[in-house]
Amino acid sequence: xxxxxxxxxxxxxxxxxxxxxxxxxxxxxxxKADIYYFGDIVPIKYKSFSNSKTIDIHVVKKGTLMYxxxxxxxxxxxxxxHTNENIIPSVHYQIxxxxxxxxxIYALSESFAVIPP
Numbered sequence: 001x002x003x004x005x006x007x008x009x010x011x012x013x014x015x016x017x018x019x020x021x022x023x024x025x026x027x028x029x030x031x032k033a034d035i036y037y038f039g040d041i042v043p044i045k046y047k048s049f050s051n052s053k054t055i056d057i058h059v060v061k062k063g064t065l066m067y068x069x070x071x072x073x074x075x076x077x078x079x080x081x082h083t084n085e086n087i088i089p090s091v092h093y094q095i096x097x098x099x100x101x102x103x104x105i106y107a108l109s110e111s112f113a114v115i116p117p
Contacts, residue, residue, distance in 0.1 A: 028047065
């Protein structure tokens with residue numbers, strides 16, 4: 001993983017979000033403009049304020065669901081997503097954490113990239 005904070009990479013998605021009025025998750029990673037290559041592990045780290053014991057983890061691109069990383073994942077504050085060569089390259093990916101009991105409770109990470117080496 002490299003960071004492109006100094007490489008003129010400007011993601012188009014907004015800053016990390018929490019569904020309005022609901023304190024569910026606050027992301028620590030992935031960070032804004034991080035770049036991961038096929039085969040890298042994307043660390044997903046967050047602070048949880050939800051009472052839910054499990055979460056669903058998705059990858060979205062400009063609001064569209066691209067991949068389901070997992071459902072019913074233990075809500076421990078971290079998870080590792082192993083990328084592979086079957087992923088469509090993009091600089092607009094975000095991790096979306098969802099409370100499986102209420103999909104209105106969710107959080108979006110900063111935008112990051114997954115690209116070929």
